[in-house]
Amino acid sequence: MTTETINESLDDAHNDDHHDHKMTGIKRWLYTTNHKDIGTLYLWFAFIMLLTGGALAMVIRAELFQPGLQIVEPDFFNQLTTVHGLIMVFGAIMPAFTGFANWMLPMMIGAPDMALPRMNNWSFWILPFAFAILLGSFFMESGAPNFGWTFYAPLSTTYSNGSTAFFVFAVHIMGISSIMGAINIVVTIMNLRAPGMTYMKMPLFVWTFFITAYLLIAVMPVLAGVVTMLLTDTYFGTSFFDAAGGGDPVMFQHIFWFFGHPEVYIMILPAFGIVSTIIPAFSRKKLFGYSSMVYATSSIALLSFIVWAHHMFTTGMPLFGELFFMYCTMLIAVPTGVKVFNWVATMWRGSLTFETPMLFSIAFVILFTIGGFSGLMLALTPADFQYHDTYFVVAHFHYVLVTGSLFSIYAGAYFWLPKWTGHMYNESLAKWHFWCSLISVNLLFFPMHFLGLAGMPRRIPDYALQFADFNKWVSIGGFAFGLSQLIFLAVVIKCIKGGKKAPAKPWDGAEGLEWTVASPAPYHTFSTPPKVD
Amino acid sequence: MSRGNQNWLVRAWLFLGAMLSSSAWADTQLNLTKGVTAVSREVYDLHMLSLYICTAIGVVVFGAMFWSMIFHRKSKGAKAADFHESTKVEILWTAIPIVILIAMAVPATSTLINMENNDNSDVTIQITGSQWKWHYKYFDENIEYYSVLSTPREEYENQNGSFDGNGAQKGEDYLLEVDKPLVIPANKKVRFLITSDDVIHSWWVPAFAVKQDANPGFINEAWTNVDLPGTYRGQCAELCGKDHGFMPIVVEVKSVEDYDAWLKEQHELTAKTADAEKASLSASMGKDKLMQLGETTYMAYCAACHQPTGVGLPPAFPALKASPIATTGSVVDHINVVFNGRAGTGMQGYGKQLSLKQIAAVVTYERNAWGNDTGDLVQSSDVKAASEE
Numbered sequence: 001m002t003t004e005t006i007n008e009s010l011d012d013a014h015n016d017d018h019h020d021h022k023m024t025g026i027k028r029w030l031y032t033t034n035h036k037d038i039g040t041l042y043l044w045f046a047f048i049m050l051l052t053g054g055a056l057a058m059v060i061r062a063e064l065f066q067p068g069l070q071i072v073e074p075d076f077f078n079q080l081t082t083v084h085g086l087i088m089v090f091g092a093i094m095p096a097f098t099g100f101a102n103w104m105l106p107m108m109i110g111a112p113d114m115a116l117p118r119m120n121n122w123s124f125w126i127l128p129f130a131f132a133i134l135l136g137s138f139f140m141e142s143g144a145p146n147f148g149w150t151f152y153a154p155l156s157t158t159y160s161n162g163s164t165a166f167f168v169f170a171v172h173i174m175g176i177s178s179i180m181g182a183i184n185i186v187v188t189i190m191n192l193r194a195p196g197m198t199y200m201k202m203p204l205f206v207w208t209f210f211i212t213a214y215l216l217i218a219v220m221p222v223l224a225g226v227v228t229m230l231l232t233d234t235y236f237g238t239s240f241f242d243a244a245g246g247g248d249p250v251m252f253q254h255i256f257w258f259f260g261h262p263e264v265y266i267m268i269l270p271a272f273g274i275v276s277t278i279i280p281a282f283s284r285k286k287l288f289g290y291s292s293m294v295y296a297t298s299s300i301a302l303l304s305f306i307v308w309a310h311h312m313f314t315t316g317m318p319l320f321g322e323l324f325f326m327y328c329t330m331l332i333a334v335p336t337g338v339k340v341f342n343w344v345a346t347m348w349r350g351s352l353t354f355e356t357p358m359l360f361s362i363a364f365v366i367l368f369t370i371g372g373f374s375g376l377m378l379a380l381t382p383a384d385f386q387y388h389d390t391y392f393v394v395a396h397f398h399y400v401l402v403t404g405s406l407f408s409i410y411a412g413a414y415f416w417l418p419k420w421t422g423h424m425y426n427e428s429l430a431k432w433h434f435w436c437s438l439i440s441v442n443l444l445f446f447p448m449h450f451l452g453l454a455g456m457p458r459r460i461p462d463y464a465l466q467f468a469d470f471n472k473w474v475s476i477g478g479f480a481f482g483l484s485q486l487i488f489l490a491v492v493i494k495c496i497k498g499g500k501k502a503p504a505k506p507w508d509g510a511e512g513l514e515w516t517v518a519s520p521a522p523y524h525t526f527s528t529p530p531k532v533d
Numbered sequence: 534m535s536r537g538n539q540n541w542l543v544r545a546w547l548f549l550g551a552m553l554s555s556s557a558w559a560d561t562q563l564n565l566t567k568g569v570t571a572v573s574r575e576v577y578d579l580h581m582l583s584l585y586i587c588t589a590i591g592v593v594v595f596g597a598m599f600w601s602m603i604f605h606r607k608s609k610g611a612k613a614a615d616f617h618e619s620t621k622v623e624i625l626w627t628a629i630p631i632v633i634l635i636a637m638a639v640p641a642t643s644t645l646i647n648m649e650n651n652d653n654s655d656v657t658i659q660i661t662g663s664q665w666k667w668h669y670k671y672f673d674e675n676i677e678y679y680s681v682l683s684t685p686r687e688e689y690e691n692q693n694g695s696f697d698g699n700g701a702q703k704g705e706d707y708l709l710e711v712d713k714p715l716v717i718p719a720n721k722k723v724r725f726l727i728t729s730d731d732v733i734h735s736w737w738v739p740a741f742a743v744k745q746d747a748n749p750g751f752i753n754e755a756w757t758n759v760d761l762p763g764t765y766r767g768q769c770a771e772l773c774g775k776d777h778g779f780m781p782i783v784v785e786v787k788s789v790e791d792y793d794a795w796l797k798e799q800h801e802l803t804a805k806t807a808d809a810e811k812a813s814l815s816a817s818m819g820k821d822k823l824m825q826l827g828e829t830t831y832m833a834y835c836a837a838c839h840q841p842t843g844v845g846l847p848p849a850f851p852a853l854k855a856s857p858i859a860t861t862g863s864v865v866d867h868i869n870v871v872f873n874g875r876a877g878t879g880m881q882g883y884g885k886q887l888s889l890k891q892i893a894a895v896v897t898y899e900r901n902a903w904g905n906d907t908g909d910l911v912q913s914s915d916v917k918a919a920s921e922e
Contacts, residue, residue: 067703068689075775075846141848148772154749155732155774159664159879161849243750249733250748284607286617314735314770315746316753319649323642330634334627341626344597349614351607362602366595373587380583380637382576382644385744386565389735389770454562455739457770460778462689464709469561 022523030125033117034523035102040420041124042099043413047489049091049131050406054482056084061478064471069462075161077461078146083134085149089267090174091131093401096409097270098123098181101209104416105185107514107521108203110194110530115187123180130173137166148459150260153241153252157233168231175220182216185209194513196532200294203512204287207294208273211301215262215269218305222259226252250315257308265304268400269297271368271408272339275361277512278415279343282358283350284509289342296335296342303332313384322381329379333372340369355507356430360411363438364404371399374449389459392452398445410437410488415510417495418502422520425495433491436484443477566739569761569786573742575644583637590633648742651754654724656717662727662734662747662769663881665776665837669715676799679886681833682779683712686841689779709766714783718792719762727753730881735771738784744770759786774879775846776837806888813890813913820897820910827898830891835899838879843903849879854903864909867896868919884920889913 022028022037032038060080063071072080102120106113114120137144142162147155156164189210193202202210230252232238239245241252272293280287287293309317309325317325343365352358374396378384387393410433417425447470452458456467463471505515513532517525567577605611661668670677688703704710717723727736729747736755737744745755759765767782787795818826832841839845843854853859858867871892874882883892893911900907 067707073846074778075849078772078775078777146774152733152772155772159732159774243748248751250751283605283613285613285615288617289619289623290617292623314744316748316751319646322645322649326641326645327638330638333634334630337630338623338627340594344594344601345622346617347598347601347605349611349616350601350605351611351613352602352605353607354602362598365598369591369594373591376587376637377580377583380579380641382572382641382648382742383580383583385648386576386580386739386742388744389737450561450563453565455566455767457737457768457778459772460768462708462778465703465705465707466561 031121033113033121035106035114035117035120036420036521036523038114038120038124039099039101039103042095042102045124045127046092046096046099046409049087049095051485052135053084053087053092054485056080056087058479058482060084061475063461064463065475066472067463067465067468072461074461075143075146078148078459079138079144081459082145082148082151083138086134086145086171087131088401089149089263090171090178091127093267093405093409094178095127097209097212097267097405098178100270100274100409100412100416101181101185101213103420104514105188105206105209106192107517107525108206108512109189109192109197110513110526110532111188111192112524112527112529114184115192116184119180120184123177123184126173127177130170130177133166133173134170137163140166142166150253150256151227151230152256153230153233153249156230157241160234164230164234168227171227172224175224178216179220182213182220185213186217189213194526194529194532200291201532203273204276204290204293204297205270205273208269208276208297211297212266212269215266215301215304219259219262219266222255223263226255226259229255250312253312253315254309257311258305260311261308262301262304264397264400265300267405268368269301271364271405272297274408274412274415275343275364278357278361278411279346279365281415281507281510282353282355282361283347284352285346285350286511287342288345288348289338292338293342296338299335300332303328303335307332310379310381310384313381314388326379326381330376333376333379336372340365340372351509355414356425356427356434357411357415357507359431359434360407360414363434364407364411367399367403367407367442371396371404374399387452389457390452391448391456391458394458395445395448395452398448402445403441407437410434413488413492415507416514417492418506419514419519419521421495421499422502423495423499424502424506425491425499429487429491429494433484433487436487437481440477440480440484444474444481445477447474447477568740568742569759569763569765570741570757571760572644572648572757573740575640575647576742579637579640579644582640586633586637651724651756653722654756655721656723657726658715658717658723659726659728660715660736660747661730662736662773662780663730664732664774664879665769665780667711667715667736667780667782668730668886671796674796674799675803676796678713680711680713680715680783682708682781683710684708684779686832686836706766708779709768709781709783711781711783714764714785716785716787716792716795717757717759718789719759719786721789722756722758724754724756727755731879732773733771734769734773734780736767736782737770738765738767738782740765740767741784746771762786762788762791775849779837810889810913813888813893814917815914817912818890818894818910820901823894823897823910824901825894826891827894827896828902830887830895831898831902834883834887835895843899843905853899854905859899860905860907864896864900864911864915865919865922867900868892868911868916869922871896872916872920889916892916 023031029037029041063077102114145163145167146161189206229240233240233242239247241247241249276287276293307325307329309321310329313322378387378396414425414430451467451470456463502519504518513530565577565580567574657672659670666679666681668679684707688707727745727747729749731749734747735744736747741757743755743757745753763786765784769777769780838850839853843852845852872882872884874880890913893913893916896911900909
C-alpha cells in the first residue's frame with residue numbers, strides 16, 4: 001500500500017466524522033445497522049455468555065472437588081454439563097468470532113460496512129432470545145436439557161426430561177443467526193473488497209473467516225434438520241432414531257457429527273486468522289508462507305466434511321468405515337502442521353516483542369498444538385477405544401477450544417482494543433490476566449489427560465477414589481481460571497473509560513487497512529474505497 | 534500483620550499441606566493401563582508410540598519457538614530477516630509428517646483388524662444395558678442375571694452442603710463394585726453381543742481395551758481373551774441419563790476349572806430359584822415380612838428414581854407417595870407397571886429382574902409406606918395372576 005492511499009483514507013475517516021449520525025441510548029443499539037456497533041454487541045454478548053457458561057462450569061468443578069455427591073443432584077449435574085457446553089459453543093466462542101468479523105472485515109477489505117446491514121442487526125438480535133429460552137428452561141418444571149450438548153437420541157427424545165422442545169427452538173434460532181451472519185460475511189468479502197484487493201491479497205484473517213462462513217452455510221442447515229427430526233421423534237410420533245419404528249439411533253450421531261465436525265473447525269479457523277495477524281506484527285516480519293496458509297486452511301475445511309465418524313468409533317462401525325475415518329482424520333494433521341510450522345517460521349529470526357496479544361498468540365500456538373497432539377492420538381481407532389468418552393477427550397477439546405479459540409479471542413481483543421476504544425489498554429494488568437490464565441488453565445486441563453488415561457469417564461457427577469487427587473487440583477485450577485477472567489473485564493472497562501491515547505497504528509509491526517484509519521475507528525470508515533496495489 | 538491475617542495464612546498453609554500429603558497419591562495412575570489381553574497390550578504400545586512421536590515433534594517445534602523467543606527478541610537488538618516464503622520448505626514439512634503418519638497408521642491398522650475379528654469364539658455372552666444396570670446372558674447355558682451397583686447410598690449421598698466429615702466412610706472399590714459380577718474364563722475367546730433396552734450405554738473395561746456402545750434395537754460385537762485371572766473394573770462410558778455415573782462393570786476372570794465350577798453352581802442356583810418361585814406361590818407372607826423385604830428391594834431397585842422417600846424427581850420420575858397408582862388405583866394395575874414397565878418412559882419392567890416374592894413385597898411396600906396406608910397386602914400368587922392377565 002502506498003502512503004498516498006493511507007493519507008487518502010485518513011482523510012476519509014476525518015470527513016466521515018462530520019456526518020456520523022447515530023441514535024442515542026438504547027435505540028442506537030436496537031436499531032443499529034453499523035458493523036462496528038453490531039460487532040461490539042456480539043463481543044459483549046459473547047463475554048456475558050462466557051461468564052455464564054463459566055459459572056456453570058464452576059458449579060460442576062465444585063461438585064467434582066471431592067468424591068461423593070455434595071452440592072447438586074446427578075440429574076442437575078447433567079443439566080449443567082449440557083448447558084455449559086451449548087453456551088460455550090453457541091453463545092461464547094461463535095458470537096465472539098462473529099463480533100470480530102463484524103468489526104474487522106469491512107475495515108480490513110476497505111468496505112464501508114457489511115453488505116447486508118439490516119440482516120446483520122437481525123442476526124444479532126435474535127441471539128438473546130435463543131439463550132433466554134435455553135437458560136429459561138432451568139426455571140421450568142422440566143429443568144434444562146440434560147442429555148449432553150451432543151444430545152444423542154433416544155436420551156434426548158423418548159427419555160428426555162421434557163426440555164427437548166425448548167432446546168430445539170433455541171438451537172433453531174442460534175442456527176438462523178449463524179446462517180445469516182455467514183451469508184453476510186461471504187457476500188461482503190466477495191463484493192466489497194477495495195479495488196485492487198484480489199483474493200490472494202486479502203489478509204489471512206479475511207481468508208479464514210471467508211472459509212468459516214462457507215462451512216457454516218454448509219452445516220448449519222444439517223443441524224437444523226437433525227434437531228427437527230429430534231422434535232418430531234419426541235412429540236409427533238416419527239421414528240427417525242427409534243429402532244422400534246424402523247429408525248436407527250446411530251443415524252442421529254452420523255447426522256449430528258456431519259454438522260459437528262465442521263463445527264469444531266468453525267470455532268478454530270478464525271482463531272488461525274487472528275493469530276496469523278498478530279504473530280507477524282510482533283515478529284516485525286511478514287507471515288511466512290501466506291499462500292500455503294490459504295491452501296492449508298482450505299484443505300482443513302474440505303477434510304472436515306469426511307472425518308465426522310471419528311467421534312463414533314465405538315458405535316459399532318464396520319472395519320472399512322473405521323479405517324477410512326481413521327486415515328482421513330490423521331490426514332488433517334498435515335495441513336494443521338503446515339500452519340504451526342509457518343507460525344514458527346514467522347517468528348524465526350524476527351524481532352520479537354511480547355505485548356499481551358503476542359503472549360496470548362504464542363500460548364495459543366503451543367497449547368493448541370498440545371490439543372492437536374491429543375487429537376492425533378484420538379484419531380488412532382484402537383487407542384480411541386480406550387480414550388473415547390473419558391477425561392482424555394475432555395482435556396483434548398478444552399485445549400483446542402479454551403487455550404485455542406478463547407486464547408486467540410483474547411489475543412485479538414488486546415490487539416484491536418486500541419482501534420476499538422481509541423485508548424491503549426493497561427499493559428501490566430493485561431499481563432496479569434495472561435499469566436493468571438495461563439497457569440490456571442493448565443492446572444485445570446492438563447491433569448485431565450491423566451484422569452482420562454486412568455479411566456475416568458466424562459459426564460459423571462461422582463467418581464472412584466483413585467481419581468480424587470487430580471480432580472481436586474483440576475477444580476482449584478478451574479476456580480482460578482474463572483476468576484482470572486474478571487481481570488480481563490477490568491482491563492476492558494478501564495480501556496473504554498480512558499487511558500493513553502492510541503495512535504492510528506499502535507503496533508509498529510502491524511499491517512493492514514484497519515491501521516490506516518484513526519483510533520478509535522470513526523463510526524463510518526472507507527465511504528470511499530481505498531486503493532490497494 | 535494482624536492476628537486475623539496470621540490465622541488466615543496458617544489455614545492456607547495447612548490446606549496446601551493437606552493437598553500435597555494426600556494419602557492416595559501412591560495409587561494415582563498417570564498412564565493408560567497395559568491391561569491383561571494381547572489386544573490391550575497392542576493398544577498400549579500404539580498409545581506409547583504416538584505419545585513418543587508427539588513428544589518428539591513437540592520438542593522440535595516448541596524448541597524452535599523458544600529459541601526465537603530467547604535469541605530473536607527486539608530487546609536483544611534482533612533485526613527482523615525478510616524471508617517469508619519457500620516452496621522447498623513447505624514441501625518438506627508436508628512430506629515429513631506424511632511419513633510419520635504412515636508409521637503410526639501401520640500398527641494402528643493391524644491392531645484394529647485384529648480387534649474387529651470376532652470369529653471362532655469359545656463363549657458368547659449377551660450384554661444388555663438399561664438405566665442403570667447391566668444384564669448378562671450366557672448363550673447355551675440358561676444363565677442370566679442383572680449386575681447392579683452395590684456401593685451403599687450412604688457412601689455417596691452426602692448432600693448437606695458441607696465438604697467434610699459427612700457420609701459413610703467410602704470403601705476401597707467405591708462406585709466400582711456390583712452385586713453380581715460378570716464371570717468369564719481365562720485364556721478363552723469370549724465374544725460379547727452388546728445391546729440396550731432403553732438409551733445408548735457403552736460397555737467399557739479398560740484392562741481388556743474393550744469399549745463398545747450398547748445401542749437399543751441393534752447388536753454390536755466385541756471380544757476379549759484374558760490371560761490373567763482376576764477382578765477387573767470398568768464403567769458405562771456413554772451418557773445414559775441421571776445415574777450414568779453409577780453403573781459400573783465388574784468382570785471376574787476365572788481359570789477354566791473355576792469357571793466350570795461356577796457354571797455348575799449357577800445351574801443349581803437357577804433350579805433353586807425356580808423352586809423358590811414355585812414355593813412362594815403357595816406361601817402367604819405377613820405384613821411385616823413383606824414390608825421388610827419390600828423396603829430393601831425398593832431401596833436397591835426403585836429409590837434411584839422414585840427416591841427413598843417416594844417423592845420422585847418429577848416430571849421424569851413421578852412421585853409414588855400419595856399418587857393414584859400406589860393408593861386409589863387397582864393392585865393389578867400397580868403390579869402391571871412394576872412387572873412390565875411403562876412404554877415410552879424411564880420405567881422399565883422388573884418381571885425378569887425380580888422374583889415374584891420381591892415384586893409382591895415391593896408393591897406392598899409402595900402401597901403402605903410414606904403415608905400410603907392402603908393396607909393392601911400383595912402375595913406372589915397375586916403377582917403371578919396379574920402378570921398372566
